[in-house]
Amino acid sequence: MAKGNKPNHRRFGNIRQLPSGRYQVSYLGPDGRRRTGSETYERKGDAERALTLIEAKMISGEWTDPDRGKVKLKDYAETWISQRPGLRPRTVDLYTWLLKKHITPYLGGVQLGKLSTAMIRQWRADLLGNGVSVSVAAKAYRLLRAVLMTAAEEDHIIPRNPCRIRGAGDEHAQERPVLTVAQVFELADLVGRRPVGNVRKLKDNAYRLRFQRHGEMRTHPEVFRTRADAERALWAMGMDGRADCTQDRRFRALVLLATFASLRWGEVSALRRSDLDLIAGTVRVRAAFVERSTGELVLGPPKSKAGRRTVGIPQAIVPALREHLATYVQDEPGALLFPGAKGGPLRRSGFNTRTRWVDVVKEMGLPGLHFHDLRHTGNMLAAESGAGLKDLMARMGHDNVRAAMIYQHAVRGADKTITDAIDRHISGAGDEDEGGSAAVLIPVG
Template sequence: MPNKDGHRRFGSIRKRESGRYQARYLGPDGLMRSAPQTFERKSEAERFLALVEAQMMRGEWLDPERGNIRLQDYAERWITQRPNLRPRTVLLYRWTLTKHITPHLGRVPLVRLDTPTVREWRAKLLAAGVSVSMAAKAYRLLRAVLMTAVKEDELIRVNPCRIPGADQEKAAERPVLTVKQVFALAERVPDRFRALVLLSTFACLRWGEVVALQRQDIDARAKTVRIRQQYLELRGVGLVLGPPKSRAGRRIVSLPTAVLPAVLHHLREYVDESPEALLFTGASGKPIWRGNFNPLTRWSTAVADIGVPGLHFHDLRHTGNTLASRTGASLRDLMARMGHDSPRAALIYQHASAEADQAIAAAVDKAIRKHGKPKL
């Protein structure tokens, strides 16, 4: 229908019985569509049609009907269709989705989500006592889901997760032990777990990595430990042996010389001769779980004795990472030693220098010996 200037007008506008204006237009697929809302003024309906027409001319128009899928349904499908997610990550994502996202936003269609809605959702989480760290994890998951809806599936035009700082975790600073405290802790746990404390710290190992180590992963002559697998504890499944956390997690780490006697002692006293024998087990020979680690090692008493009550096992790796970073090693070499991954870290790990890693171990060894020969 031509407008008053004689040009054909895009779409049509009619006044409804309510007095509000309804805008309709023909999509590129030949189907007639209505605006998702009515307008109080005719000029508002005209602006809507002008925007839609411009989007079509630029090839940017999205079918609004496709964005009517509920967030809950889309997010569930998003998790299912991520082929590279580790089983534990899938469980974590599903738990976060069910606990913190879908109760508030699950029934909202993607096309109806906007930044104020997301901001209000985050504010409700924090007001309900959810930690800043957990809220940040939930926000990052929601943002990743909606980014796929924007860039890959083209269901919505923009990602509504645009709140500055909402993705940042302000976790409490974790303690860093001194070298003396590390050896004091190793002395206070049962003998069969002393090497576990020292390896976890000075080789910068994650929990799942250290409890999955086998005899064949220790090279006493080269003074190295090889990380090639980890144990995952999956709810409802049990203990599962799998690859490291990321590609960079597969690595060979040089050991400080001062730690080697404790490792060799452990191999003699507690590890079967089979190359596949686990390095660390309970007295029964079974793998160590997070749940039985505290009673097996008398951890709470040991960390209290060295003056750091509340110390987490992961703080040993944090301590080792900190000691390594103080040696002046480059970021590339540190990331390779720690098994960190990022958009750049995969390539960095591929070319990490074994010689540079040995230099890190030697520097840490020097720091250890400054405190006198360790009692092992």
């Protein structure tokens, strides 16, 4: 019998009438502390029904402490991110940014216990109404749903997760281009094309462009407002033959290997000389670089457990890799396979700038092509080999197959079948009409 109850009175909780005439409930929680209901009731029967519901939740294990529900969403979510196990650095950066940019300004000051589905539906509508993309809104919603799922199911702060909006967390991936083999080799050559010339700043802060044509240096008749404008003009002149060009081949092997071995940027940029075995025709993926929002580069494991893998290399690109090793890579086994300008890790921004990636892919008729689309192209070529799903997942480094299968997977077995199929694609590319095959769009699943 609860403290304060008289014989033949309520078995659970107390009801008292306030000076206003309304009724208020109180009860002992599982920890022995007395709680007072936050609501009052016009009729005593309503108060009795409220106590009955509270008791039923305690019996079923669904009761949540209303005092704990007073914690604000911002504080709880920040703690959730800091304590979440296994989050990769870039995921932490993404969650922190989503919370600060798209969740806290709207819901950060709301107590967890007062969040409702209607409130969250309005929050999402406000995001979309303020111009936030469907993709970013979906990411923010999924983060909020995960945070509140922990609050409901693990910490028992709220009775249930109020994120119950059908389809709010869905993202519909855009179709990404798949390059032909001929386009991959064209791209590998174009990223190393360098027009011969220079840009000089004038006294009036304009820029003068000089370029080489048939071995002779000439001055461009136009004066450019910015250095970037002058550099773009020089690059365009190199592409259409109005300026002489040299060929820097340091990134050629990178493009070919990333494509035909289905490597992520972080994986290919972390490769060492010892990871490449040209005799066996394999590349070993052991680590990956991750660039934080602060600009810090962090070397860690690949994106997933399945990311640690050994992948076969098509023989058709081995000569390019052998040339790269001899020309651009130091002799030490631990030397970076694709170092940056000063010998350190190659950053994606540095790669894009030095290769003029945006201009190159636009010149090829593929504006908006991402580096990651090279991996997508390699995956599609591998899929066309006819190999089974599990072997394909092993090659691609996806973790929706058992990790043990990755280590048991024999490079000379199923993966060699995939590699040989890609080799046939490359070898057959020479039979294609140079102006024929255009990139096709394949949905990314």
